[in-house]
Amino acid sequence: MSTPQLVVHRDKELMAQAAAARLITKIVDAQASRGSASVVLTGGRNGNGLLAALAAAPARDAIDWGRLDLWWGDERYLPEGDPERNHTQAREALLDAVPLDPKRVHAMPASDGPYGADVEAAAEAYAAELTRAAGPENHGSVPTFDVLMLGVGPDTHVASLFPELPAVRETERTVVGVHGAPKPPPTRVSLTLPAIRAAREVWLLAAGEDKAQAVAMALSGTGEIQAPAAGAYGRSRTLWLLDAAAAARLPRSLYPPASA
Numbered sequence: 001m002s003t004p005q006l007v008v009h010r011d012k013e014l015m016a017q018a019a020a021a022r023l024i025t026k027i028v029d030a031q032a033s034r035g036s037a038s039v040v041l042t043g044g045r046n047g048n049g050l051l052a053a054l055a056a057a058p059a060r061d062a063i064d065w066g067r068l069d070l071w072w073g074d075e076r077y078l079p080e081g082d083p084e085r086n087h088t089q090a091r092e093a094l095l096d097a098v099p100l101d102p103k104r105v106h107a108m109p110a111s112d113g114p115y116g117a118d119v120e121a122a123a124e125a126y127a128a129e130l131t132r133a134a135g136p137e138n139h140g141s142v143p144t145f146d147v148l149m150l151g152v153g154p155d156t157h158v159a160s161l162f163p164e165l166p167a168v169r170e171t172e173r174t175v176v177g178v179h180g181a182p183k184p185p186p187t188r189v190s191l192t193l194p195a196i197r198a199a200r201e202v203w204l205l206a207a208g209e210d211k212a213q214a215v216a217m218a219l220s221g222t223g224e225i226q227a228p229a230a231g232a233y234g235r236s237r238t239l240w241l242l243d244a245a246a247a248a249r250l251p252r253s254l255y256p257p258a259s260a
């Protein structure tokens with residue numbers, strides 16, 4: 001378990017731009033050392049804000065887009081192309097503007113796809129896709145993601161893992177169906193904490209004063225069932241990318257020195 005590292009930026013725009021620059025470098029380095037990179041995207045305003053900042057970044061095309069695997073941490077279980085799907089919003093923010101290899105863009109199933117209303121079957125299918133992509137060196141049922149990004153909800157949820165609900169308690173499966181999510185829409189597909197923790201690096205994105213309580217709670221020792229963000233950590237790095245408003249309720253001892 002990697003100890004959380006915090007970086008606090010002036011505001012959410014700068015946080016998105018700095019996180020985008022950080023992601024470009026991470027992808028370029030992974031591609032230089034291993035020939036490809038694997039990144040898990042998140043939905044929500046901060047996740048999509050990062051993608052939009054990346055689309056506008058001058059260094060954007062230092063990335064070899066044809067050697068990038070994209071996965072999702074969660075998806076709203078809606079028809080393909082629905083404007084509320086995380087995949088739709090990621091396409092609008094970045095994906096449609098760059099020459100990705102479509103075979104390497106792993107969107108989660110849509111509700112008008114082969115599994116219909118059976119969101120558990122959709123989750124099992126995505127878990128199988130992850131296992132197929134996990135090479136022998138991954139010693140697990142998911143590929144070793146270079147970076148897995150997560151927005152943080154005001155209730156400390158990450159992906160579609162909400163406090164106290166069954167999905168956050170899952171310890172075996174890597175992908176589950178979610179019913180009755182408090183954040184609409186109610187039906188979702190989500191990676192579980194075991195899958196999240198297979199990533200080399202987990203980056204948690206939180207901006208705005210509405211996240212300050214969640215950030216303080218998740219970083220103050222609250223358990224992962226009550227605060228799912230507290231259970232989101234990478235094998236070698238856990239990075240919280242915050243703006244000053246979201247960091248406002250942190251004890252000063254947790255503030256990074258540069259922000260003191």
Ligand SMILES: O=C(O)[C@H](O)[C@@H](O)[C@H](O)[C@H](O)COP(=O)(O)O
Pocket residue numbers: 042043044045046047074075076086150151152153154157158159160183
């Ligand atoms: O499907 C979703 O809604 C997201 O995956 C969800 O986990 C999101 O990242 C958080 O709710 C934060 O969203 P904001 O960044 O918009 O606050």
